Amino acid sequence: MTAVLxxxxxxxxxxxxxxxxxxxxxxxxxxxxxxALNGGYTVHVGSKDSYLALYSPANDLAEPHPRYANKGxxxxxxxxxxxxxxxxxxxxEQGFTPMNHADYEPxxxxxxxxxxxxEYEVVQYD
Numbered sequence: 001m002t003a004v005l006x007x008x009x010x011x012x013x014x015x016x017x018x019x020x021x022x023x024x025x026x027x028x029x030x031x032x033x034x035x036a037l038n039g040g041y042t043v044h045v046g047s048k049d050s051y052l053a054l055y056s057p058a059n060d061l062a063e064p065h066p067r068y069a070n071k072g073x074x075x076x077x078x079x080x081x082x083x084x085x086x087x088x089x090x091x092x093e094q095g096f097t098p099m100n101h102a103d104y105e106p107x108x109x110x111x112x113x114x115x116x117x118x119e120y121e122v123v124q125y126d
Contacts, residue, residue, distance in 0.1 A: 007044070007051045008077065012116050015043035015054035021114070022052070025090040026079055052077075076111065076119035084108050084124035091122070098122075 012018045015033070022028050028046050036042035039058035044051045081087045088098050091112050101110045107125040114120065 005050060007046070007053050008074075009042075009053040009055055010074070010116075010118065012054050012056055012118075015041055015056050018054050018114070018116065019043045019045040021094045025087060025094060026081070074118070076121050078121040078123055080123050080125065082124065084110070084122060087122050087124075 010018075019028075019030055019033075022045050023030070028051070031044040031046060031051055033043040034041070036055055037057075041056050043054045045054060046052055088110060091098055096112045096114060098110045098112050102108070107123055109121055109123045111119055111121050
C-alpha cells in the first residue's frame with residue numbers, strides 16, 4: 001500500500017483570509033471550519049481528497065523564523081494544477097508575485113510567497 005498525504009496544518013494569522021485566496025487561486029473549497037486547539041480557530045480548505053488545515057492560535061504566540069533555516073520547518077508546499085498560466089494570473093490577481101519560473105522534467109513550475117511568507121510551488125505536468 002502507498003501512503004497518501006491527507007493534509008498539512010499551517011499556522012496563519014487569519015485562516016478565513018488565507019482560505020479565501022486559496023479558493024480563488026487553486027479552485028479549492030472550505031471543507032470545515034471552527035474552534036480549535038487552545039481557543040484557536042481552524043479552516044480546512046482543499047479538494048475532496050486532501051486539504052490544508054489553516055490554524056490561528058487564540059494569541060499571536062509565534063515568533064518569526066528565517067525561512068529554510070530551522071530544522072523541521074516547512075520550506076514550501078507544492079500544488080499540481082491543470083493550467084499553470086491561469087493559475088499564475090490568479091496568483092497575480094491576489095497580489096502575489098510569481099518567481100523562479102522553470103521548465104524542466106517533469107513539467108512547468110513557478111513559486112510565490114503568500115502574505116504570511118509561506119512559499120508555494122505551482123507545477124503543471126505534461
